[in-house]
Amino acid sequence: DIQMTQSPSSVSASVGDRVTITCRASQDIRTYLAWFHQKTGQAPKSLIYAASTLQSGVPSKFNGSGSGTDFTLTISDLQPEDSTTFYCQQYSTYLWTFGQGTRVEI
Amino acid sequence: EVQLVQSGAEVKKPGESLKISCKGNGYSFTTKWISWVRQMPGKGLEWMGRINPSDSYTNYSPSLQGHVIISVDKSISTVFLQWSSLKTSDSAIYYCSRHTEGVSDYWGQGTLVTVST
Numbered sequence A: 001d002i003q004m005t006q007s008p009s010s011v012s013a014s015v016g017d018r019v020t021i022t023c024r025a026s027q028d029i030r031t032y033l034a035w036f037h038q039k040t041g042q043a044p045k046s047l048i049y050a051a052s053t054l055q056s057g058v059p060s061k062f063n064g065s066g067s068g069t070d071f072t073l074t075i076s077d078l079q080p081e082d083s084t085t086f087y088c089q090q091y092s093t094y095l096w097t098f099g100q101g102t103r104v105e106i
Numbered sequence B: 001e002v003q004l005v006q007s008g009a010e011v012k013k014p015g016e017s018l019k020i021s022c023k024g025n026g027y028s029f030t031t032k033w034i035s036w037v038r039q040m041p042g043k044g045l046e047w048m049g050r051i052n053p054s055d056s057y058t059n060y061s062p063s064l065q066g067h068v069i070i071s072v073d074k075s076i077s078t079v080f081l082q083w084s085s086l087k088t089s090d091s092a093i094y095y096c097s098r099h100t101e102g103v104s105d106y107w108g109q110g111t112l113v114t115v116s117t
Helices: none
Strands: A004-007 A010-012 A019-025 A033-038 A045-049 A062-067 A070-075 A085-090 A102-105 B003-006 B010-012 B018-025 B034-039 B045-052 B057-060 B069-073 B078-083 B092-100 B103-107 B111-115
Touching (some): A004 A085, A019 A033, A033 B103, A045 A062, A045 B103, A085 B045, B034 B078, B045 B069, B078 B092
Parallel strands (some): A010 A102
Antiparallel strands (some): A004 A019, B003 B018, B034 B045, B069 B078
């Protein structure tokens, strides 16, 4: 299985700040990397696929980058509604695996 | 509008069987794979398996192979996840998601399954 490791596990920020979350794969996944976020008690929502492509309707304040084993998600102009948990996920192999999540508190 | 609508919460006893559902609306159902993802209480996301609704081809996470079955009824645009003998460790929220470009784009609202004596 490909292991996905996110850091930090949690981060506290203020309104208007920019936050960067990193995700590291245990082996090369090229750009088969997606990002999701999940508010407490709600279903996940898809943000980014192919490491840097925004899903339809996702605002440009979310920016993904990286390839191979190292990836980042940057969230700009943080707002209270961005208080969620973010997950990365690799889909390089049939056995999808997720990172453990990064909780962002505003 | 694309929607995945899941069946409601369930409370079961260990050893009982269960089948939950995920109905796809607003798109051509047989053209998009569906995955099931588990979230145990207070934990992260875990991929369980996927199905191609056009031909019912499935694959599963090795850790769950043999414990769950994913199936489809194309006539009602619905994918199912079923257990023949539940365990208390199956207590979780189960999400279905649709694939586009090989990855999830739309998600169902989740089905809470509680297995308790």
